[in-house]
Amino acid sequence: MSTPAAPQGEERTTPTPDSAKRPKQPHAEAEAPKEKDSAKDKDSHDKQPSEQNKQKKPMSPRTRALLIAGGAVVVLGAAGYWFYGTFYEETDDAQIDGYISNIAPRVGGTVTAVSVDDNQTVESGKVLVQLDPTDLRVARDQARAALAQAEAQLRAEQSDTSVTEVTNKTQVATSSSDVASGYAGVAEAQQSVAQANAQIKQAEADSQLADTEKQRAEQLLQSGAIARAEYDNRVAAAEAAAAKLDAQRKGVEAARKRVDEEAAKASAANDRFNEAKTNGPQVLEGKRATVDLRKASVDVARAQLEQAELNLTYATISAPVKGVVGKRSVNVGDRVTAGQSLLGITQTDKLWVTADFRETQVRRMHPGEHATLHVDALGRDFEGSVESIAAATGSRYSVLPPENASGNYVKVVQRLPVRIRLNPGQAGLELLRPGMSVEPKVRVK
Secondary structure, eight states, X not given: OOOOOOOTTOOOOOOOOHHHHTTHHHHHHHHHHHHHHHHHHHHHHHHHHHHHHHHTSOOOHHHHHHHHHHHHHHHHHHHHHHHHHHHEEEOSOEEEEEEEEEEOOSSOEEEEEEOOOTTOEEOTTOEEEEEOOHHHHHHHHHHHHHHHHHHHHHHHHHHHXXXXXXXXXXXXXXXXXXXXXXXXXXXXXXXXXHHHHHHXXXXXXXXXXXXXXXXXXXXXXXXXXXXXXXXXXXXXXXXXXXXHHHHHHHHHHHHHHHHHHHHHHHHHHHHHHHHHHHHHHHHHHHHHHHHHHHHHHHHHHHHHHHHHHHHHHTTEEEOSSOEEEEOOOOOTTOEEOTTOOOEEEEEEEEEEEEEEEETTTSTTOOTTOEEEEEETTTTEEEEEEEEEEXXXXXXXXXXXXXXXXXXXXXXXXXXXEEEEEEOTTOTTGGGOOTTOBEEEEEEOO
16 A cells, blocks of 8 residues: 655654654664675676586696696606705815824924925925925034044943953962962971971980989099090080980971961961952953943944934935925024924815714714715815714814713714715815815715
């Protein structure tokens, strides 16, 4: 049922309750979105056929090939990254190493000639520096004279020892003979004493008999039985017998004194014999020790002469190895001392690579594994192999190794020096020099 239209210019109002007015506003507002949704649905309905047509359009072969190639590249890249990270270890903390011989004089002296310069290649045995040999020649002549003197003293001591040995033997033999003669003289003197004692008894008997005859002669003379001359003869006989007895007694005393003298001589000869027998070997041993001392002096003098001759040869300083000269610090006229560094020789034909790998990189690294070495200075690669792994980390070989017992410990990944040998026969090895930076890559198993 339609509502009649109101006349123009007149406003029509219809009373309406508030409760009836409120729902109309949201309802009106809700109708507007519905209209918008219906418009959108209509638009989407119009567009849906065109999108479906697009999805149903087949993919071109080029697009399919590009997608497949991209996927393959991604897969191969991931596989390559996994393979490289698993079977290769590399570092940029590496350098070429080699033997550097520091040339120093073995004797002091004044430099008279220097025949090499920095960066010069020298062969083994080439003369590098020449020292003034005058003082060394004088020292050699002095050592030679000292040797001659020591040898002369040795000959004198050897001769004296021979004489002493003969003298000792002679003294022992002479003393032994004197001892025997002394004991024989004692025996002879004792025999003389015994003989004198026997003669005393005879003299005493004769003296007693002469006294008896004298007394008897006195009685007969008083009685006139004998003549005065007979009496005088018997008195003289008694006096002669008494004198003979006295002489015999003195002879016994002299014989006894001779026994004492012979005994003293025998004792002295015995002492000399014992002394010669005891002291002679000691004196001879002392002489022989002196000879040994002279022999040692000769050996010392001979060694000093040899050292002096060697020092004279040391005046010429030659290259011990083949290599390149560097760090020359000597000039003509310099006064150098033994052990002073003059120059260095780098053995360029004996080089290797020292690579400091992290400790986590050497867990599967072993000697003999192949390595590719990129040298930055030359911009080229060389081939080599792992030769050895150091027995300790680089920090342990430092002058002041870290001490973690204090408690202030911070874990730091350590590095282990790995020695890599360069394969011989490669082109460009002669261009390598110690200290060049290297980037090694090791194929681990």
